[in-house]
Amino acid sequence: MSVKTAKPAKDLAIGDLARATGVKITTIRFYESIGLMPEPARTEGGRRVYSEAHRRRLNFVRHARDLGFEVDAIRELLTLSDHPEQSCARVDALASQHLADVEERIARLELLRTELTRMVKACRHGRVGDCRILDTLADHAHCATEHGAVRD
Amino acid sequence: MSVKTAKPAKDLAIGDLARATGVKITTIRFYESIGLMPEPARTEGGRRVYSEAHRRRLNFVRHARDLGFEVDAIRELLTLSDHPEQSCARVDALASQHLADVEERIARLELLRTELTRMVKACRHGRVGDCRILDTLADHAHCATEHGAVRD
DNA sequence: CTTGCTCCTACAGTGACTGTAGGATGCACA
DNA sequence: TGTGCATCCTACAGTCACTGTAGGAGCAAG
Ligand SMILES: [Zn+2]
Ligand SMILES: [Zn+2]
Ligand SMILES: [Zn+2]
Ligand SMILES: [Zn+2]
16 A cells, blocks of 8 residues: 555636536536535635535535436435435435426326327418417317316 | 397406416416506506406416416417417417427436436435435436436 | 636526515495 | 405515626736
């Protein structure tokens, strides 16, 4: 084993961190403002200086966001991962709930797809006054499926 | 044919209109503020008075919103339906585009579902420090699918 | 020393509403 | 005529997760 007196510190400017994680600079500052990222050290001139730990944390946040977790859930997941001896039941619950939400959204969007497909097919490409699409929009009775308020 | 000197006017207060269409009072006022609904007549005391034409228009708006159309699209659809002699090609284009958007969102959500299902199944319900869910969140390399930024 | 890139704060805007405060109106009933 | 109460009014802040802008300061290379 070689003896190293100091690890390479690998300080990162905010732009470096942005490139390293694929998160925009403005978004990194936003995450700091809402407490998702801790306040980093600063240079004398006031610029943010990040460490590898920051990079790991931001990668976690970004990946969780990419997977659709909400910020509050990510906050909780980060807190949980700081207590490795606890049971991971809560982690499982958060992920399962998110999965259930995704499945519900898929189901509602599929209902929507059915109705929109029917609508688009019904159009005979004539004049606006004869358009079946507008008829359907004007009156839900023209709909085949029940689809009350399918907003995300 | 019977001769009627006056049709029943059926004036509606904003609350009546809300009940008749299922749109909340605040939302009706909001639609007026963004120009989706025209400014109605007022009583001497300043209360809004709606007609059957308003009710039909609001039903159209509500149904289009329920089907996921954005406000800008609805604005255009309403303008189009005021010109019944024009070709309905633009109506068709708006609906087809919306359908394509819905299908793309379904596809992305299904990718998400796959990955979340895999994650949840991988959890062995032990301690946080051993949780596979957190491993996956910490490093996209643990993912099976490519799913860059699946935010609606 | 200058050029040009990176970074700073602070705040407004997005979409489609929802919620609240504080007051005015209108109608039925005594 | 009074009074009580449901309904309605405006104006504005808050939601979510950012994005965009203005106006300036830091910093390294040439
Ligand atoms: Zn048509
Ligand atoms: Zn319908
Ligand atoms: Zn687990
Ligand atoms: Zn991944």
